[in-house]
Amino acid sequence: MKTESVHLNEDQLICAVVDESDLTVAVRNHLFACPACQNEKQQFEQELKILGHMAEKFVPLHRKAVSSLPERQGFWKNVFLSPVKWPRFAAGLTVILLMVGIWGSPQFETGYEEEIVQTAWESDEDQQMTTDIRVLEGYTLPEFYLDVSGETYGYFDEEFLEFVAPLEENQIHSEVIITDSVA
Amino acid sequence: MTDRKDQISELVEDARAGNRMAADQLVSLFHEDIFRMVYYRTSSRMDAEDLTQDIFVQMFKNLRSLKDAGRFRAWLFRIALNRIRDFYRKKSVMAFWGTTVEFDDTDHSDAVPHETPADKLIMEKEFLNQLNQFTDKLSKMEREVFILRFIDHLGIREIADTLKKGESTIKTHLYRALKKFRQTPGIHDLLKGT
Numbered sequence: 001m002k003t004e005s006v007h008l009n010e011d012q013l014i015c016a017v018v019d020e021s022d023l024t025v026a027v028r029n030h031l032f033a034c035p036a037c038q039n040e041k042q043q044f045e046q047e048l049k050i051l052g053h054m055a056e057k058f059v060p061l062h063r064k065a066v067s068s069l070p071e072r073q074g075f076w077k078n079v080f081l082s083p084v085k086w087p088r089f090a091a092g093l094t095v096i097l098l099m100v101g102i103w104g105s106p107q108f109e110t111g112y113e114e115e116i117v118q119t120a121w122e123s124d125e126d127q128q129m130t131t132d133i134r135v136l137e138g139y140t141l142p143e144f145y146l147d148v149s150g151e152t153y154g155y156f157d158e159e160f161l162e163f164v165a166p167l168e169e170n171q172i173h174s175e176v177i178i179t180d181s182v183a
Numbered sequence: 184m185t186d187r188k189d190q191i192s193e194l195v196e197d198a199r200a201g202n203r204m205a206a207d208q209l210v211s212l213f214h215e216d217i218f219r220m221v222y223y224r225t226s227s228r229m230d231a232e233d234l235t236q237d238i239f240v241q242m243f244k245n246l247r248s249l250k251d252a253g254r255f256r257a258w259l260f261r262i263a264l265n266r267i268r269d270f271y272r273k274k275s276v277m278a279f280w281g282t283t284v285e286f287d288d289t290d291h292s293d294a295v296p297h298e299t300p301a302d303k304l305i306m307e308k309e310f311l312n313q314l315n316q317f318t319d320k321l322s323k324m325e326r327e328v329f330i331l332r333f334i335d336h337l338g339i340r341e342i343a344d345t346l347k348k349g350e351s352t353i354k355t356h357l358y359r360a361l362k363k364f365r366q367t368p369g370i371h372d373l374l375k376g377t
Contacts, residue, residue, distance in 0.1 A: 010362075011362075014358055014365070015358065018354050018358050019339065019354055022354065047374045047375070050374045051374055052333050054310050054374075055219065055333075055334040056219065058306075058310055059219045059223075060222070062214075062218050062231070062232050
């Protein structure tokens, strides 16, 4: 038969090596019946087997013991030996330091410290107010008005004060004297 | 084959229940395969060792998420591929920041000379050279499928599960990779010479 004398071409041979079941029935039958095609297919497969054996043969010996347990590695060694971990570690550390710096700055003082400052300030204010009250008790009028009130001052004597701002009783006595003289 | 698969399924179930010995047995069964798989994707023994350890730790951590114990191998290889992808992503990040890590591609930096005959070293170098020259001609998917099939010895179904693609897609990529393989004389000569 014509099909029997037509041997497998290159593509069919490769298909036969990949998966014989993908060949057409006719080609598969020919392969089954033809020693030359079978020989060629086997030679091809043998070449590929040798390739696999050589690959196994030329693999270097692995000297490290392998186990399913993870290797224990120190934290710092793990971080600094890893080309990906140490930049992440540095970035994380930078963020933490920035946050600490911002948090610790005066404009962000909150809570307990602020309360202490507030209390201290209020205490100072109270003290100042108490002092002011005592001063007012002693000197009812503000200092500016003491000039005209006739209140005693430490540095002005009575005679000067009488000249500048005479007292009312002294003024009435002067009017009586003037009236008497006119009459 | 079925016995081995049953054995693996049993170990997976025990490991899922928290049996550390079962987990360690799974590690011994697969650590050579995973190491080889990682080595041929990183070309560095040191990186392959570290990644292999990571992969098995991930395996143990995520064992509960494995729904079908019968698909353990494909699941494990998927973890491995994801881990390798992360490894390369980190490398590109480091390269961006100008902190690239030199990785060895000689792999004999600490080999004892008398244990490795000179001719074996030459053959190994030639093999790796020819393999890299060939796989460089393949697309990303073709390379991955080819290596999973013929170096990692996964079946079509397992490759489809590992890469989360359909079987026909896997076969298409494998077909294209094999076509290019047939057209690469260097690797043929090397394989015929052994």
